[in-house]
Amino acid sequence: MAGSGFGNVFRMTTWGESHGKAVGVVVDGCPAGLFLTEEDVQAFLDRRRPGQSEFATKRGESDTVEILSGVFNGKTTGTPISLMVKNNDSHSKDYEALAKVYRPGHADYTFEQKYGFRDYRGGGRSSGRETVGRVAGGAVAVKLLQEFGVSFLTYTKAIGPVEMDPARFAAEEMGRNPLFMPDAVAAEKAEEYLRRCVKEQDSAGGVIECVVKGLPAGLGETVFDKTDALLAKAMLSIGAVKGFEMGDGLAAARMKGSENNDAFTSAGKATNHAGGVLGGMTDGSDLIFRVAVKPTPSIGREQETIDCNGKETKIVVGGRHDPVIVPRAVVVVECMAALVLADLLLLNASSTVDKLKRVYRPSSGGTDAHRDEQRK
């Protein structure tokens, strides 16, 4: 309710500030019997770890995760999984100058409006470091979904004005360039663009695309908790995200019904303009969505702002900042999507009396149909 919890049946609560002692997450409602190790989670945290390229903050965090509860003999027990990552390399001094002025594009001003004061060190709770908890929690969700044949493909689709060319899509490229862009040509151009931004003490945004394969049909609720609605919430809850598109997204608004409808064939849908959902429920085809990420608001240039007394002043944002957060946000997008889908998978297990019978009366399956007949 208070905003640091996410999900219903599969629910996580994250905690921690940029310059506090640690950041973490408690995952409550993960089914028992899932194989889970610290390595499983670490692999995801490594994908968002700072300091891995010239385009990421130099903050030197190993981001080593510890499982504090909920796992016994290598398997989840059904009780809350507490995951913690200590903060090691926080330079709080860098921020003292910022205690009384509001950085443009940041939550400084609004945080004070809401809470009366703020932990100004590194953005506090509104720092990108808050996503550590999301990624750790999401790693558990991905592990669970894998048991049901679900897999993710998430990548950088654009950096600033540089877009990848779908015709050149090559998944193996993603691991080869620091931008997680599955198109070597576009990645090179994007790197050039970013170097120019850095030189100009400026920053860039971009677009992330996520494709989810292997989902069962029927996930998602019919009215407010549609799969796409929950994904949209999940994505816009990520600090710098300003837009969300499901399937063809904004382009659909310009299409005609005859162009946008996906025909059903005996082999599945002929096209996938919808992006894998109909009426908010998964239709068994690939789930496809995109998010637009704004440029990092922390830039080296001098900017106009006000101080906490409303007086106009100039600000130069120090600290160590990413000129673009898109590459590091790729895994955050994937993890948030996994959290939505794991939750819906669990909830959907009780959507019909028949499913419940498979759980509680696995051997009586055959008789139901018979009895239904009689009742009619």
Next chain:
Amino acid sequence: MAGSGFGNVFRMTTWGESHGKAVGVVVDGCPAGLFLTEEDVQAFLDRRRPGQSEFATKRGESDTVEILSGVFNGKTTGTPISLMVKNNDSHSKDYEALAKVYRPGHADYTFEQKYGFRDYRGGGRSSGRETVGRVAGGAVAVKLLQEFGVSFLTYTKAIGPVEMDPARFAAEEMGRNPLFMPDAVAAEKAEEYLRRCVKEQDSAGGVIECVVKGLPAGLGETVFDKTDALLAKAMLSIGAVKGFEMGDGLAAARMKGSENNDAFTSAGKATNHAGGVLGGMTDGSDLIFRVAVKPTPSIGREQETIDCNGKETKIVVGGRHDPVIVPRAVVVVECMAALVLADLLLLNASSTVDKLKRVYRPSSGGTDAHRDEQRK
């Protein structure tokens, strides 16, 4: 949880199918002491009522709302407000032919995948008629927000490829054309476009923009329940919505930090690229967002599909359908936004100890600061 509830403190639960006896909503958590009449709610329902233009379904519903509970002597009592609208003009026969085939672009297939069978009459719960409950509930939220100086401006920004020109924006135009478009020139072009669509037995989509004025700063939670995240969920939960943009939205992904950051000045923000939120909290400037609506999936043309046995077949969708739902969806967008904001307004009332003291110890305000001093 099961998906027909929306909001936390200010919460509504909607119910009803297109061809059932009635549709309705229960609003739980509305503060006591709000003046509310059936006319207040009716005014909003009238904005979405069918049969008012050549571009809307001919279904003849008066959509008369009844307040069944929660209001006494013209004021809300703090107990659940039950609002009901009877269904009068449902032609269920039109749909019997569709009982065993799946309409492209509709929830027929996914509904059966999820629930095993479906109420095929008029789309059942996945019909646009489901939004009656949203609008009735949202009307209460708007009324509450008005008490705090909040107002809404929501309009059609584009129909298919025809976009309004911001330079020609004229609010009074909205009421003059059936498309709720605040630009007479664009509206006329859009009407022509729509007539062509109708002639071709095709349909159109479009874009809706919503501007909210007068919000206090600080609404919205800092992590998962950001104002923009909840708005995105609210919008994508509307049947045909495929995209959501906050402020500059997708365009922000191409901008540089120096262009996208809004400078603070002593008179407020110099620009509003962010659309009125920073770090998920309202910043006191106008809230601005847009949604992309797909073209109505029900079209007169013959389409390819399968039946419930997976066999390929053709379908011609009968019934009475809107060639474009954008104009009628304008009020739905406004109402869903109001529901999000009313909920956040209530929740935010307890975000600090000081606010709570204004509620519980209104006269002791002055002493706190004093005691804080001593404690330091």
Next chain:
Amino acid sequence: MAGSGFGNVFRMTTWGESHGKAVGVVVDGCPAGLFLTEEDVQAFLDRRRPGQSEFATKRGESDTVEILSGVFNGKTTGTPISLMVKNNDSHSKDYEALAKVYRPGHADYTFEQKYGFRDYRGGGRSSGRETVGRVAGGAVAVKLLQEFGVSFLTYTKAIGPVEMDPARFAAEEMGRNPLFMPDAVAAEKAEEYLRRCVKEQDSAGGVIECVVKGLPAGLGETVFDKTDALLAKAMLSIGAVKGFEMGDGLAAARMKGSENNDAFTSAGKATNHAGGVLGGMTDGSDLIFRVAVKPTPSIGREQETIDCNGKETKIVVGGRHDPVIVPRAVVVVECMAALVLADLLLLNASSTVDKLKRVYRPSSGGTDAHRDEQRK
């Protein structure tokens, strides 16, 4: 959240005041495919209907339920089930004299403290009539549980000081006396006691016991949402309930561990002091609990009270009141228990990866054990 919603996955929201147009409930999250008719619900409402004995209010309500949504061709569709009962025989005039004084033992005073004013007609939302929604919603829960072999036995255990003798327990007696007491001798004494109360313009309380048979083991969550915790909440939420006991209840506090522990045997537990739960989870034996109901606060005698200006005055409560509500509350207790258990049944369907596989991969059951072996 705002208090008129109950349950998580299987969730109901009730609405309506004693003297409003109607009372009702929306059940959201009921699995699809459950056979449900208005008669199923009516049978439960008839058990709480007023006017059926000399010990119940003479208010003449037929309490006829209407299913407004969520059922198609005799089966639940998975969408919200809206149930409504109209109020016919409300005598609001009786209550005008009470508008400005607070009835002792009632919610008049606290309602005004909370909400600033109140619907004083018949207690408004704090009337016993509010339980119509609970019973209608609970009837759906009972119907669902029956599909899984669960049954209820709920009865009056005591009226005032008159307790039934467990040695004389005879279930068939319940239907024969107006007190729902499964002991003819005690029932007769209780009736005499009640007649004396009526003559003295006074009222009586009592104890209700509920036994639930056939529950699967493992329902209930391990920490806060224990089966007994949720039952306790459900019971204390019923207007006049002042105490809750699980199994041996208060008596357990005086016992020694060696007396209170239930030994396990190969045929089940040797005893059932615990009342069917261990660590908050059902253990497969009968669930047994009791609730203590206070005497009806509305009595004909003159009482001391204050008016809304705080001035002392006398009050004589008019209107039509039950000298004892215990018999009519029996079905309310049963329905609230059913709502708790249906919700836990659904939630528990996803407590392990193995259960989820029975739902999503019913044919692959055998291979898991094998793979687990390999992994070890």
Next chain:
Amino acid sequence: MAGSGFGNVFRMTTWGESHGKAVGVVVDGCPAGLFLTEEDVQAFLDRRRPGQSEFATKRGESDTVEILSGVFNGKTTGTPISLMVKNNDSHSKDYEALAKVYRPGHADYTFEQKYGFRDYRGGGRSSGRETVGRVAGGAVAVKLLQEFGVSFLTYTKAIGPVEMDPARFAAEEMGRNPLFMPDAVAAEKAEEYLRRCVKEQDSAGGVIECVVKGLPAGLGETVFDKTDALLAKAMLSIGAVKGFEMGDGLAAARMKGSENNDAFTSAGKATNHAGGVLGGMTDGSDLIFRVAVKPTPSIGREQETIDCNGKETKIVVGGRHDPVIVPRAVVVVECMAALVLADLLLLNASSTVDKLKRVYRPSSGGTDAHRDEQRK
């Protein structure tokens, strides 16, 4: 939802097993601006710490709490407060013999029924050690309530058959005896009784009473989330609690209306049979409730049970156990009550439009009444 979260607006999530690395709690939704130190929390943990008397387990835990987030410069920031206590003295070896048999009165059997297997070390998540998180979270709630003049008096009312005499009540006695019993005579008798239990390798239960002073009237919701309902849930969620009484509790069932009703006088209620709630809302008088605690199920005597294959066997429970948990549970009861009340305090801040105006338009208070007049 999954059961390790508690509360709505003021919400905590606890985690951790008896023999895991640590136990902890995340408190989300605590208002900003509350002074909070580790000492504040430690004082509460010290009240439940083991090893402090001959009647408590000898497990040697210092139970030192660490604040990991949510506090800056000595004040809460509005973000999640993460509190952690490391486990130091867990003797997991003691429990290996118990891995394959079910201890009577424990959750061993039900845990396996629910989750398929269990962390058998020290009861895992179903251990009394789980309450560390509740107490740490509750300490924050108590601190918040103190700001509004609320105070708690919680004590042991009975140990086994030895009850305190209300006529001898002396609050200062509580700190003088290890049983937290405010009656020196009864405490001495209870100690003797317990020594006999220990000698007989047996255990005892008892009763805890809690009195809350200074609550504003109007807290609690009118239907399902009544103050007493939420307290009942909170109490029954504590491992060994088997019964709950509000005010006169079970005794009310035997009283007549004329005896049980509390008359209103200009100086408050003349009596307090109700225990401080009317219609589920606090009435401004003391809140009074009691809980019945069963005898510790871990006893030294040999008991009958079955193993995980259903074969009958004998069990002798080793490990270090409390012969009575009542004294250590006193603070748990207090903390759970505080969590319920803090949550209701926050939620109630938005129960009327007028309260919201005190928050958002503190200076406009006077005009509302005026306008209301005109509207009438």
